[in-house]
Amino acid sequence: MNSEIPARTKVALYGLLCVLLIPFVFPTWWMVTSSLKPISDIFVFPPQFLPTHPDWSTYKQVFTIQPFAQQYWNSAWIAAVVTAATLAVSSMAGYAFARIRFPGADALFIVVLIGLLIPSEVTIVPLFRMFLKLGWVNTHWPLVLIPVFGAPSVFATFIMRQFFIALPQELEEAARVDGLGRFKIFRTIALPLARPALASVAIFTFLHSWNLYLEPIVFLSTPSKFTLPQALTQYTDAYGGPMWNIQLAAATLTALPVLIVFVLAQKQFVEGLAHTGLKG
Amino acid sequence: MTRTPDDPARGPPPDAPRAFWTMARRDSLAGFLFAAPQLAGTLVFVLVPLGLVFWYSLHEWNVLANTFNYTGSLNYEQLLGDPSLPGVLLASALFSAGLVVLNMSLALLLAVLLNQKLAGIAVFRTLFFSPVVVSLVAWTIVWGFLLQHNGGINGVLRLLGIEGPNWLRTPGTAMLSVIVVQVFKNVGLNMVLFLAALQGVPRELYEAARIDGAPRFKQFRRITLPLISPTILLTSIITVVGSLQVFAQIAVLTQGGPGVSTTVLVYYLYQQTFQFHRFGYGSTLAIVLFAIVALLTLAQWQMRRRFVFHEQ
Numbered sequence: 001m002n003s004e005i006p007a008r009t010k011v012a013l014y015g016l017l018c019v020l021l022i023p024f025v026f027p028t029w030w031m032v033t034s035s036l037k038p039i040s041d042i043f044v045f046p047p048q049f050l051p052t053h054p055d056w057s058t059y060k061q062v063f064t065i066q067p068f069a070q071q072y073w074n075s076a077w078i079a080a081v082v083t084a085a086t087l088a089v090s091s092m093a094g095y096a097f098a099r100i101r102f103p104g105a106d107a108l109f110i111v112v113l114i115g116l117l118i119p120s121e122v123t124i125v126p127l128f129r130m131f132l133k134l135g136w137v138n139t140h141w142p143l144v145l146i147p148v149f150g151a152p153s154v155f156a157t158f159i160m161r162q163f164f165i166a167l168p169q170e171l172e173e174a175a176r177v178d179g180l181g182r183f184k185i186f187r188t189i190a191l192p193l194a195r196p197a198l199a200s201v202a203i204f205t206f207l208h209s210w211n212l213y214l215e216p217i218v219f220l221s222t223p224s225k226f227t228l229p230q231a232l233t234q235y236t237d238a239y240g241g242p243m244w245n246i247q248l249a250a251a252t253l254t255a256l257p258v259l260i261v262f263v264l265a266q267k268q269f270v271e272g273l274a275h276t277g278l279k280g
Numbered sequence: 281m282t283r284t285p286d287d288p289a290r291g292p293p294p295d296a297p298r299a300f301w302t303m304a305r306r307d308s309l310a311g312f313l314f315a316a317p318q319l320a321g322t323l324v325f326v327l328v329p330l331g332l333v334f335w336y337s338l339h340e341w342n343v344l345a346n347t348f349n350y351t352g353s354l355n356y357e358q359l360l361g362d363p364s365l366p367g368v369l370l371a372s373a374l375f376s377a378g379l380v381v382l383n384m385s386l387a388l389l390l391a392v393l394l395n396q397k398l399a400g401i402a403v404f405r406t407l408f409f410s411p412v413v414v415s416l417v418a419w420t421i422v423w424g425f426l427l428q429h430n431g432g433i434n435g436v437l438r439l440l441g442i443e444g445p446n447w448l449r450t451p452g453t454a455m456l457s458v459i460v461v462q463v464f465k466n467v468g469l470n471m472v473l474f475l476a477a478l479q480g481v482p483r484e485l486y487e488a489a490r491i492d493g494a495p496r497f498k499q500f501r502r503i504t505l506p507l508i509s510p511t512i513l514l515t516s517i518i519t520v521v522g523s524l525q526v527f528a529q530i531a532v533l534t535q536g537g538p539g540v541s542t543t544v545l546v547y548y549l550y551q552q553t554f555q556f557h558r559f560g561y562g563s564t565l566a567i568v569l570f571a572i573v574a575l576l577t578l579a580q581w582q583m584r585r586r587f588v589f590h591e592q
Contacts, residue, residue: 005398010398013396014398016393017393020390020393020408021404021408023464024407024468025410027411027422027423027426028410028411028414028422030422030425030426030432031418034425034432043428043431045430045435046435046438046439047432047435047436088317089317090318092314092315092317093314093315093317093319096315100307100310100314101304101307101308102307102308102311102312103308105311105315108315108319111322111327112318112322114326114327115327116521117521117570117574117577118326118327118570118573119521119524119525119573121525121527121546121549121566121569122330122333122566122567122570123325123329123330123332123333123566124549124550124566125332125333125336125559126333126336126563127329129341129559130329145321145325148321149321149324149325149326150326153318154318154322157318181310183310207412207413210415213527213528213531214546214550217554228415228417229415229416229418229528232415232417232418233531233532242425244425247421248421251415251417251418251421254415254418255414255418258415259410259414261413262410263410266406266409269409269413270405270406270472
């Protein structure tokens with residue numbers, strides 16, 4: 001509708017956008033630059049927007065104070081397993097609820113949807129007792145099982161169902177007439193078509209697992225088993241005060257890889273998320 | 281595609297004894313099997329624990345002594361007499377209300393701005409969205425650093441001749457800080473959803489309105505808002521429910537302080553349960569949380585009838 005925006009409006013729009021951008025971009029810039037400052041420069045006035053004495057030793061200390069590489073690996077593999085398992089569970093359930101007529105399907109779908117109303121914060125006490133009895137406290141099992149079957153996966157199933165409902169059926173009908181089994185139709189026809197929905201579910205799930213904080217601090221007590229969010233808060237001195245530059249270096253190492261992947265694949269990210277069937 | 285009747289791919293020939301596995305039965309089985317992992321998992325890890333929360337709220341569980349005793353309504357009596365509870369509920373209400381209002385209005389503003397035809401607008405979209413993919417605790421730590429009394433924000437303010445408060449240690453600004461940190465982290469998500477909705481509004485409607493001489497603002501109120509109202513409703517539900525789960529930000533930035541001014545319900549639940557080992561009382565608080573989430577969600581679905589223009 002705006003093919004003829006006047007030049008002055010354009011300048012005003014760009015100006016407004018740039019000002020609005022500050023709180024979105026500056027923290028990341030401040031994180032990276034402050035991670036390179038020696039501790040004496042951390043709170044110096046006037047603020048240094050670029051480190052005047054760049055000091056890379058903070059990045060070495062990140063790994064010597066804690067088993068940070070191990071913690072990185074913990075977060076990465078947990079997020080990978082949670083994402084893969086959620087994709088499998090939710091795409092199959094979403095397909096069943098969208099496409100297959102089976103007795104009680106609607107009632108069962110509503111039962112599953114109730115899961116959306118029950119964040120793991122509500123059920124954390126029984127879950128804790130359950131995993132305690134199983135002997136799985138201070139293991140990674142709760143961090144995998146709770147999201148794969150809890151509210152995040154219910155949300156994923158909902159998204160997959162919405163996607164499959166909107167997908168034209170003709171191809172699948174033809175394959176059925178040809179006598180193909182349900183699983184084969186699902187795997188060879190429906191699933192490849194569902195790639196955009198799968199991508200957004202994967203992004204959601206990965207970020208959820210990557211950011212998980214309550215479950216790790218409830219279930220894990222050994223530093224070598226910690227995940228990144230929990231590990232980041234452990235860079236404290238003898239008085240419990242944060243070692244800012246080292247903590248920010250660890251935060252940079254945690255944030256940057258995902259940011260880079262995002263910039264490279266941002267079309268999939270943004271458009272994928274907009275396609276999640278949340279449009280109403 | 282034509283096939284002869286005895287094509288093997290079509291299943292048993294017509295003269296074979298009527299098979300038990302008819303198409304409908306096979307479909308039923310397939311449907312159950314496909315949904316089974318989700319159903320079983322939701323049952324074990326969501327629904328059964330939900331039932332147990334109610335059960336636990338009638339007990340006191342001492343982990344160290346390994347005792348689990350029925351205490352009847354004791355936890356509920358404590359809940360009603362808990363002097364911290366009003367403050368906690370107020371903090372939750374302030375946080376959720378502040379977050380939803382700021383998040384939704386900023387998301388809508390950004391979406392409208394990004395919907396303009398400007399060169400390089402995709403770059404802005406990427407940058408506004410970028411905090412969504414930054415690790416939550418990393419983002420919170422940086423903001424905690426910026427909001428220190430002698431931190432970056434007060435440093436910049438001092439350059440401008442303003443003496444900033446100790447943001448995270450002053451009652452009013454602590455809550456504001458926690459809200460704002462969370463808004464900038466996640467507003468990109470709602471922004472993208474709004475943007476998709478805006479792009480779905482048919483252009484002809486605006487042209488018609490322009491021919492009729494309707495001013496921009498009126499176009500927005502009478503055409504845009506009604507047409508994107510389903511998206512507004514859905515995102516507001518997601519944002520409200522999400523706001524009730526805020527935990528890491530509080531734990532990292534304020535630990536619920538000063539006083540209980542930022543102790544939202546989930547943080548209080550965590551403190552009572554895992555720091556003070558009051559598992560029974562923690563379960564009672566979990567029920568309060570569940571009731572609030574359920575009520576708000578139901579209320580918002582009801583609102584859909586009144587306010588949402590149409591549904592796709």
